[in-house]
Amino acid sequence: MTKTYPALAALALALCATTASAEKIKFDYWYGLSGDLGAVLAQTCDRFNASQDKYEAVCTGYDGYELVVQSAIAAFRAGKAPALLQSFDAGTADLMMSGQFYAVTQMMKDYNIEINWADYFPGIANYYSSSKGEMFSMPFNSSTAVMYYNTDDLASVNMPVPANWEEFDATLKALKAKNPSKCAYGYEPQVWVDLEQYSSINNVALATNNNGYDGLDTQYVYNTTSAVKHMEDIKSWLDAGLAEMKVSAGGMNSQEAFAQNICSFFFGSIANHSSLNIKHADNLNWDVAMIPTEKGVERHNSVVGGASLWVLAGKTEEEYRGVAEYLKFISTPDSIKFWVSNTGYIPVTASAYDSLVAEGFYAAAPYKGREVAIASLTATVPGPLNRGFRLGSMIQHRAEWLSEVQAALSGQKSVQEAYDTSVERGNAMLEKFAKTYAGKTLP
Amino acid sequence: MRRAYYKNNWIAALLVAPQLIIVFTFFYFPTAQALYWAFTLEQPWGGGNTWVGFDNFKAILGDSLYWASIWVSIVYAIGSTTLAVGMALTLAIFADRQLSGYKVYKIGMIWPYAIAAPAVGLAFRFIFSPGAGIMMFVNQMFPEIWNPVENGNQAMAMVIIAGAWKQVAYNFIFFLAGLQSIPRSLIEAGAMDGARVLRRMRDIQLPLLAPTFFFVLVINITDSFTDSFGIVDTMTAGGPSRATNLMVYKIFNDGFQGLDYSGAAAQSIILMLLVIALTFVQFRYIERKVHYT
Missing domain, CATH: 3.40.190.10 (Periplasmic binding protein-like II)
Incomplete structure (x- = not known):
C-alpha cells in the first residue's frame, strides 16, 4: 500500500500543474x-x-x-x-x-x-x-409596463381594447354590468405604472430639471399634473367596485388574480409575459396592449x-x-x-x-404580444420628459408614494392631499441627496 | 464561598479573547461606525462624506411620521410582549402540572422558536389572508369584517400575533425551567394546608418565578424592538399607510434598500438609545420588586 502513495502524489501534482496552466x-x-x-x-x-x-x-x-x-x-x-x-x-x-x-x-x-x-x-x-x-x-x-386583458371578457361586451382611460372606464362599467360577480380590474398600487409610466406616456413632468437629468436641485411636481386625476380615477373605480384591490398581503396579487381568470385586467411588466404563459388557468384567453393614454393626449414612449x-x-x-x-x-x-x-x-x-x-418570432404564441412592449417604448423619439428619471433616493420615494396612496385609497385623505404629502417628503429626500453629493454634478 | 480563579492572567485573557473579539467586531465596531455616519452625509459607494452635526437627528426627530413610527414600535412591543409572556406562562403552568401528554407537548412547544421570522410571516400571511386563508371563513360569515390590507389596526394585530407566536416558545422554556426548579415540598406543603391549585399558583409559584419573569420581560421587549423586521417585511411591508412601519423596519428600508446610510445610522442610534433607556427603566423600577432566592 505505502508504495502507491508516491505515485498518487506525483499524479496529483501533475493534475494540479495541468489545471493551473x-x-x-x-x-x-x-x-x-x-x-x-x-x-x-x-x-x-x-x-x-x-x-x-x-x-x-x-x-x-x-x-x-x-x-x-x-x-x-x-x-x-x-x-x-x-x-x-x-x-x-x-x-x-x-x-x-x-x-x-x-x-x-x-x-x-x-x-x-x-x-x-x-x-x-x-x-x-x-x-x-x-x-x-x-x-x-x-x-x-x-x-416596460403593458396592459394585460382577458380577450373573452372583452368580446363578451363587444368592446374594443381601450386606448384611453375614458374608454377603459366605459369598458369596466360594461364588464361589471355584464357580470357583476367578476372582478373587472385587479388593482395593485404600482408607482412604476401608476405614476412613472403614466407621466412619460402622457408627456407630463414627474420632477423639475427634465426629471432630474439637468441637475441635482430637482423637485417633484407630479402633484400638479394630470397624474393626480388619474389616481382619483383609480380611487373612484375602487370605490364603485369596478376595480378590486389585489395585493400579496391580501393573499393574491393582481397578476395571480388575472392568471386565475378572476380579474379581467391587470397592468404589469412585459417580463411577466413568459410566466403568465407558463402558469395560467386553462380557460383563460388573454393578450396585451399598450397602457391607455389620457383622452386627447398624444401617446409618447413609455419608460424602460x-x-x-x-x-x-x-x-x-x-x-x-x-x-x-x-x-x-x-x-x-x-x-x-x-x-x-x-x-x-x-x-x-x-x-x-x-x-x-x-423570422416570425412574434407572429405566434407564446411570443405573440411581446412586440407591444417595443411599440410602447418606441412610440415617439424620447423628449425631455420621456427619457426616464434621474432621481436620488428613488426607493424611499416609492415607499412614501405607496404609503400615501394606501392612505388615500382607504379614505383617510384625498388623493390630492396624499400626493402633496408624498411630493413634499420626496423633495426633502432629493434635497438631502443633493447635499450628500454637494459640489458634484450629474455626469 | 470560595472563589476559583486563574493565577495566570494570560490564560484567562486567552480564554476570554474569542468572545471579546466577536463583541468588538460585530457590536462595538459597527456601533462606532454608525455613530460616525449619523453625524455625516455618507455617500453609499464611498468617495467621501460631509460632517453635518445634528442635522440628521434634527430631520428625523422633526418628522411627525417618525414619531408615528416610534409609537407603532411601542404598541408592537407592549402588545407582542404581553401576549407572548402571557401565553407562555399559561402553557408552562399546564405543562408543569403534568397533565396527560405533557412530554410531547413540552418538546412541541419549543419548535416554533427554531423557525425563521420570515417563514413565520409567510405562514401567518396565509392564515390571516382575507381572501384565501382561515380568516376567509370569518369574512364569509361576517362580510368585510377582516381586511388587514386596508385596515391599519388589523394589520398591527396580525403582526403582533405572529411576533408573539414565535416568542412564546422561547419564553415557555424559561418559565417551565423556572417552575420546575421550585421545590416540590413547598407546593406539597401548600396543598396539605388546603390551598387549591390557583391559590398555590398565586402565592407560591408566581412569586418564586419573579426572577424568570423579569428576565423574560427584558428579553422580549428588546427583541420586539430589534428582531421584528422579518415578520413585518413578509406580512405587511410596513403598510398599510405606515400602520406597521416599525422603527427597525424603517431602518432597513432607508439604509439597505434606499441607500440612505446616514439617515438609517441616525435612526439606529435613536433606536439603540430607546432600547437602553427601556432596559434601564426595567432594571431600575421593576427589578426592585423581584426577590432572588
Whole structure:
C-alpha cells in the first residue's frame, strides 16, 4: 500500500500543474434576478463559459436588485466588488454620482470591440446615458409596463381594447354590468405604472430639471399634473367596485388574480409575459396592449424598466478584458434571441428586434404580444420628459408614494392631499441627496 | 464561598479573547461606525462624506411620521410582549402540572422558536389572508369584517400575533425551567394546608418565578424592538399607510434598500438609545420588586 502513495502524489501534482496552466481568467458577475429569470441568467453565464477558453464569468445570483446593489456596495467598500453588476433603475443615480464605474462605451473603445451604439433603442439607451449621451452601462434585461386583458371578457361586451382611460372606464362599467360577480380590474398600487409610466406616456413632468437629468436641485411636481386625476380615477373605480384591490398581503396579487381568470385586467411588466404563459388557468384567453393614454393626449414612449449591467471601477485590466468579452457575447443576435425567448424581456437593439420579426418570432404564441412592449417604448423619439428619471433616493420615494396612496385609497385623505404629502417628503429626500453629493454634478 | 480563579492572567485573557473579539467586531465596531455616519452625509459607494452635526437627528426627530413610527414600535412591543409572556406562562403552568401528554407537548412547544421570522410571516400571511386563508371563513360569515390590507389596526394585530407566536416558545422554556426548579415540598406543603391549585399558583409559584419573569420581560421587549423586521417585511411591508412601519423596519428600508446610510445610522442610534433607556427603566423600577432566592 505505502508504495502507491508516491505515485498518487506525483499524479496529483501533475493534475494540479495541468489545471493551473489551463486556468481561465475569472471575473465576478453579480445579478439580482431570482427564480425562473435568475435561472435563465445563470444559463447565459454557462453559455459564455462554454464558448470561452480564456475567460470565465463567475456568476452569483441574489434575491432581488436591492440586495445585489447593497451587497456590491459593501463589497466595493471592502475592495472585493464584482467586476460586473446588474443594477436597477433606482440605483442609477447613486452609481452615476459616485463615478465608481467604467463607462461601457469607453471600455469597449479601450479594448477595440466594435459595438454599434446607435443600434440600441433610444428609449433604452437614454436611460443609461449621461446628459451628454454617453452610455454608462450596458442595457440588458429591459422591459416596460403593458396592459394585460382577458380577450373573452372583452368580446363578451363587444368592446374594443381601450386606448384611453375614458374608454377603459366605459369598458369596466360594461364588464361589471355584464357580470357583476367578476372582478373587472385587479388593482395593485404600482408607482412604476401608476405614476412613472403614466407621466412619460402622457408627456407630463414627474420632477423639475427634465426629471432630474439637468441637475441635482430637482423637485417633484407630479402633484400638479394630470397624474393626480388619474389616481382619483383609480380611487373612484375602487370605490364603485369596478376595480378590486389585489395585493400579496391580501393573499393574491393582481397578476395571480388575472392568471386565475378572476380579474379581467391587470397592468404589469412585459417580463411577466413568459410566466403568465407558463402558469395560467386553462380557460383563460388573454393578450396585451399598450397602457391607455389620457383622452386627447398624444401617446409618447413609455419608460424602460428592468436593469442594466455596470462595470465597476478598481479591477484589473485582465478582468476588464473578460467583462468586455462577456458584454460582446450577450450583444450577439444569438444571445439576445436566447435571452428574450426564455424570458419575457425585449430585445434591446433595433437590429435584433428586426431579425426576430423577420423570422416570425412574434407572429405566434407564446411570443405573440411581446412586440407591444417595443411599440410602447418606441412610440415617439424620447423628449425631455420621456427619457426616464434621474432621481436620488428613488426607493424611499416609492415607499412614501405607496404609503400615501394606501392612505388615500382607504379614505383617510384625498388623493390630492396624499400626493402633496408624498411630493413634499420626496423633495426633502432629493434635497438631502443633493447635499450628500454637494459640489458634484450629474455626469 | 470560595472563589476559583486563574493565577495566570494570560490564560484567562486567552480564554476570554474569542468572545471579546466577536463583541468588538460585530457590536462595538459597527456601533462606532454608525455613530460616525449619523453625524455625516455618507455617500453609499464611498468617495467621501460631509460632517453635518445634528442635522440628521434634527430631520428625523422633526418628522411627525417618525414619531408615528416610534409609537407603532411601542404598541408592537407592549402588545407582542404581553401576549407572548402571557401565553407562555399559561402553557408552562399546564405543562408543569403534568397533565396527560405533557412530554410531547413540552418538546412541541419549543419548535416554533427554531423557525425563521420570515417563514413565520409567510405562514401567518396565509392564515390571516382575507381572501384565501382561515380568516376567509370569518369574512364569509361576517362580510368585510377582516381586511388587514386596508385596515391599519388589523394589520398591527396580525403582526403582533405572529411576533408573539414565535416568542412564546422561547419564553415557555424559561418559565417551565423556572417552575420546575421550585421545590416540590413547598407546593406539597401548600396543598396539605388546603390551598387549591390557583391559590398555590398565586402565592407560591408566581412569586418564586419573579426572577424568570423579569428576565423574560427584558428579553422580549428588546427583541420586539430589534428582531421584528422579518415578520413585518413578509406580512405587511410596513403598510398599510405606515400602520406597521416599525422603527427597525424603517431602518432597513432607508439604509439597505434606499441607500440612505446616514439617515438609517441616525435612526439606529435613536433606536439603540430607546432600547437602553427601556432596559434601564426595567432594571431600575421593576427589578426592585423581584426577590432572588
